[in-house]
Structure formats: structure tokens, C-alpha cells
Amino acid sequence: MVFGKRLAAGVICWIQLAATFPLSLNSTVSLTPCFKPGIDLSQALSQPMLGVKAVIIHEPFRCIGRVVIQKLKKAPEGFRYVFDFMSPAEEQNILAELRQLNFQSVVMRGRVAKRTVAHFGFDYIYNTQQARPSKAIPPFLQHIISKAALIAGLPDDAFNQVLINRYPAGAGIHGHKDAPAFDETIVGISLGAPAVMRLHHRTPTVVQSFKLTLEPRSLYILSGTVRSEWEHSVDPVKNLRYSITFRRVKPVPLLLKNKTTRSA
Numbered sequence: 001m002v003f004g005k006r007l008a009a010g011v012i013c014w015i016q017l018a019a020t021f022p023l024s025l026n027s028t029v030s031l032t033p034c035f036k037p038g039i040d041l042s043q044a045l046s047q048p049m050l051g052v053k054a055v056i057i058h059e060p061f062r063c064i065g066r067v068v069i070q071k072l073k074k075a076p077e078g079f080r081y082v083f084d085f086m087s088p089a090e091e092q093n094i095l096a097e098l099r100q101l102n103f104q105s106v107v108m109r110g111r112v113a114k115r116t117v118a119h120f121g122f123d124y125i126y127n128t129q130q131a132r133p134s135k136a137i138p139p140f141l142q143h144i145i146s147k148a149a150l151i152a153g154l155p156d157d158a159f160n161q162v163l164i165n166r167y168p169a170g171a172g173i174h175g176h177k178d179a180p181a182f183d184e185t186i187v188g189i190s191l192g193a194p195a196v197m198r199l200h201h202r203t204p205t206v207v208q209s210f211k212l213t214l215e216p217r218s219l220y221i222l223s224g225t226v227r228s229e230w231e232h233s234v235d236p237v238k239n240l241r242y243s244i245t246f247r248r249v250k251p252v253p254l255l256l257k258n259k260t261t262r263s264a
């Protein structure tokens, strides 16, 4: 009975794909129960992923019911990762400063997260998705903030908001996109324990994901499609980890300044 249902789901999935995706003789995909080689997903995928020429037909994928699940081997457009962005000595100095900070709880939809946060430049109000001017960015971050901006190809003063996440063992962060209150480029650096980051993109028929380990002292950049269209998450960590995120709060139009508008 169960086998019959699975077979039916697989056949539906295959028929749906065969009808939706054009065949390409040059493409090769791994054989799975519900796919055959020669299916080119690139055209279908480039529709929801605006501006991306996604040629990902060599990646393995599988079906769950009618949805194609695809684990990418290459990072999606707009994602960059840099090893050893800082030296072990720099990391130790920053960690010593982070231990002195006063971290606040995060409450989202009535639930208190295991991670705690500190904001500088602007506070971020999780419930309303708004940024509000707050404490100045501390001097110990000035050097790495400029270095991060340089790597991202942005001016020295590109970032005006810093978010520090403190993840004790067992804490992670669920899939999300950074709020539209923040500009196009987001830079994150990692200190302490390594962590697994996942990037996800969903349409009604295709779920794509990419996974990597964020090593301590590394930096990642989210911009372009991966910033605007994809979600990112961090799995629960095994040991204490900190991340420092650099962002730019977009200027608020004068008309909206005194209103409590909810971001999209």
C-alpha cells in the first residue's frame, strides 16, 4: 500500500517534470527513482530566481511527492565565503571584548530564542522589523568593519549597523531573510565554534538548498539573489559561537519617519 502510494507520487512527479522542463541532450543528472538523465532544470529555475542563469543540471536531486529537492554543490549567486578573514590573535582579542557585552534575549512570536543578541548603530525591533538608532559601534569593531567593507567592494563607511549573535551550545537560527530595512549587502563573520549554515530557496515545485560549514575567523557575504530571494539558517551549534553581522540601514523616507509602519 505504502509502496503503491510512493510509486504513484514518483510517477506524478516525473510526469509533472517531464511536462514542465525541456529536455537537453547535453545535460546529465544523477539517476533517482523519479528522474531520468537529460532533464534540464535551468529554464524552470531561472524563472523564480530573477536574474540568475542557474545551470544546475549536474546537481543531484530527489522528489518528495510533487516537489523536487535539490542539494546544490555550488553556492548560489550572490554568496561569497572567505576563510581566515582574521588571524587567531585578532579573534581572541575580539572574543575578549564580546565576553564583556550585555546580550539581550530575542523574543519572536512569543518564544524566547536560545541565542542572545547585541546591536550597535541601530537596534533592530524583531516584532515590527524596524531599525531604531542606538549605541555607537564600539571602537574594537572599527578595524574589522572596514576590512569587511573592503572585501565586499564597498566604501569604508558602508555599514552603519552591527548585530552580534551569541549562540550557546544547542542554539541556532531558523531560516529567514534579513529584513528589507537593511540594504542589499550583508556581511557576517564567525568566531568560536564552527557552525553549519544552510541556504534555501523554495518555489511550489522546487526546493534548492546549499550547506556549508562556517569556520571560526571566516567571513561570508550575502548579496544579490541569495540576499533577496533565499533564506539562510544556522543549525544548532555544539559549542559557544559568536557571529558579527554588518549591515546598512536604508534611509527612511521623511513621510514614514514618525509612523509605526510594518515592513514587508
Ligand SMILES: O=C(O)CCC(=O)C(=O)O
Pocket: 163, 165, 173, 178, 188, 189, 232, 234, 242, 243, 245
Ligand atoms: O550567525 C550567523 O552567521 C547568522 C546570523 C543571522 O542570520 C541573523 O542574525 O540574521
